[in-house]
Amino acid sequence: MKAYTDLSMDELLALKNKLEAEYEDIKGKGLALDMSRGKPSKEQLDLAEGMLNIVKGSGDTDTLDGLDCRNYGGPIGIPEARQLMGDIAGVSAEHVIVHGNASLNIMFDTVARSFTHGVLGNTPWAKLDKVKFLCPVPGYDRHFGITEYFGVEMINVPMTEDGPDMDQVEKLVAEDESVKGIWCVPKYSNPQGYTYSDETVRRLADLKPAAVDFRIFWDNAYCVHHLYEEEENQSQILEILSECEKAGNPDMVYEFISTSKVSFAGAGISAVISSKANLEQIKLHMNYQTIGHDKLNQLRHVRFFKDMDGIKAHMMKHAKSVRPKFEAVEQVLKESLEGLNIGSWTCPKGGYFISFDAMEGCAKAIVAKAKEAGLVMTGAGATFPYGKDPKDSNIRIAPTLPTQEELALAAQIFVLSVKLVSIEKLLQLNHMNQG
Structure with a gap:
């Protein structure tokens, strides 16, 4: 597909109608998904469950x-x-x-x-x-x-x-x-x-x-x-x-x-x-x-x-749980948005987040549109002091908490929101240029 910035007004409008139908369909499912903060999943928390009973009581403290x-x-x-x-x-x-x-x-x-x-x-x-x-x-x-x-x-x-x-x-x-x-x-x-x-x-x-x-x-x-x-x-x-x-x-x-x-x-x-x-x-x-x-x-x-070796071994268990989620989001972003000239993102080798940069002036609208379809994300602007992103472009993606199934739906909602808001922005810019 051509970059959205290379599409004509008619092409943008036709694409908007198609994507809105997809958006309304997923919105109708009544989803409640959360990618708002970097929370460990239940699977990750379960990894340390043995810690709860490791101190036995008097004489072991x-x-x-x-x-x-x-x-x-x-x-x-x-x-x-x-x-x-x-x-x-x-x-x-x-x-x-x-x-x-x-x-x-x-x-x-x-x-x-x-x-x-x-x-x-x-x-x-x-x-x-x-x-x-x-x-x-x-x-x-x-x-x-x-x-x-x-x-x-x-x-x-x-x-x-x-x-x-x-x-x-x-x-x-x-x-x-x-x-x-x-x-x-x-x-x-x-x-x-x-x-x-x-x-x-x-x-x-x-x-x-x-x-x-x-x-x-x-x-x-x-x-x-x-x-x-x-x-x-x-x-x-x-x-x-x-x-x-x-x-x-x-x-x-x-x-x-x-x-x-x-x-x-x-x-x-x-x-x-x-x-x-x-x-x-x-x-x-x-x-x-x-x-x-x-x-x-x-x-x-x-x-x-016990020691640092124990920490390292434990964190590789975390990686086994978290890595597929990061890779799944990155794959959806690549397949759905690469080459469209409406966003860029990081592919980190660790940590808890993916950083997404939308077109200037679009981040707040994308987060709001995602929420309307059932996906809660960190508020746009939160990654800047006073909650004020000068370009209104940065969005923090936190993939760890949802299950793989939920993550697939969350990623679908996110890319649809990015596409629709970006099209609206481009239509607005085209209208202003023509005016």
């Missing part, structure tokens, strides 16, 4: 150093859990504090603490006239939600296949003391699935910020979420903490990881990884904030996974 996980103590995490999370991130346990079920909580707390008490003795951000963050886009809506909540001014920085545009990052950080941080998802970025190159990691670690309290917020959420075994062996990112140390910026990074999509999405464990100085400040505030996180859950994770 002690750590290797004799701490009873049912009692107080171990506020920064049991040693075994700190070691496991350190192994996942590629750092030693001394750089790790283990928290509760979600790294999002740690990120929120880290920003909040910076506002109320400052960073390592510097002026609390709440007392400054302006606080800014760099936001690689498209990016993770929950990151942007945190900084928006605190009134931070967010600055868009374009993403490339190698990571954020580092020329822009270096310039903005060096010139403006009010730039206090940058959000990063370095491995299989949300939503594009890009992995930061070695050069990008080194340039980030070597930044010369005007603000001494500038921090890289390194959300390494998908570091073990490979779709293909060869990616696990070949696609490793540089370890940011050691790169910052080499560059003379040992305190410049906070790294966050969790097992939310490794074990149970609602009952994993998370960790913050940073320099000794940063961790000491975090521990000081934890003294007032908590008596400690769920050590029994930490113990369950350690007993179940």
Whole structure:
């Protein structure tokens, strides 16, 4: 089929009538499909079911150093859990504090603490006239939600296949003391699935910020979420903490990881990884904030996974479940949209999302049309700060939750929505040109 941009008005109208009939037919099925967030499927959650009964009770709740996980103590995490999370991130346990079920909580707390008490003795951000963050886009809506909540001014920085545009990052950080941080998802970025190159990691670690309290917020959420075994062996990112140390910026990074999509999405464990100085400040505030996180859950994770080899083996089970879903969506997109000049998409090797770029001005209408036919997707604009995509083109596709059968229907609804909205856009443009 010819590209839609090469079709005449009559051809576009005829095609629109045909596609509308298909759309009405599938709309009449009364479907209720969900591709709105990166949720693990029931099949994935079942993979960790053995964790639920792995701690047997009294006499089986002690750590290797004799701490009873049912009692107080171990506020920064049991040693075994700190070691496991350190192994996942590629750092030693001394750089790790283990928290509760979600790294999002740690990120929120880290920003909040910076506002109320400052960073390592510097002026609390709440007392400054302006606080800014760099936001690689498209990016993770929950990151942007945190900084928006605190009134931070967010600055868009374009993403490339190698990571954020580092020329822009270096310039903005060096010139403006009010730039206090940058959000990063370095491995299989949300939503594009890009992995930061070695050069990008080194340039980030070597930044010369005007603000001494500038921090890289390194959300390494998908570091073990490979779709293909060869990616696990070949696609490793540089370890940011050691790169910052080499560059003379040992305190410049906070790294966050969790097992939310490794074990149970609602009952994993998370960790913050940073320099000794940063961790000491975090521990000081934890003294007032908590008596400690769920050590029994930490113990369950350690007993179940044992070590990094256990994590890798488990994640290949996830890949076996998730990979066919990604490939199915990518196949439908290729068969239905390739060559039509109305959209482009990424084909990630890991993570949880596919990023789709529609024609400019079409994303909101596509998501709305899909919803009308029974498919809920992440809101258009969510991948940009303040929910405002300047081009109204980016859509995040989350293939993991639906079954294969549901996914086939969801993909059909999506491509029909893309085609119909794109035709309407082209007809509008043709009408304007003729007028």
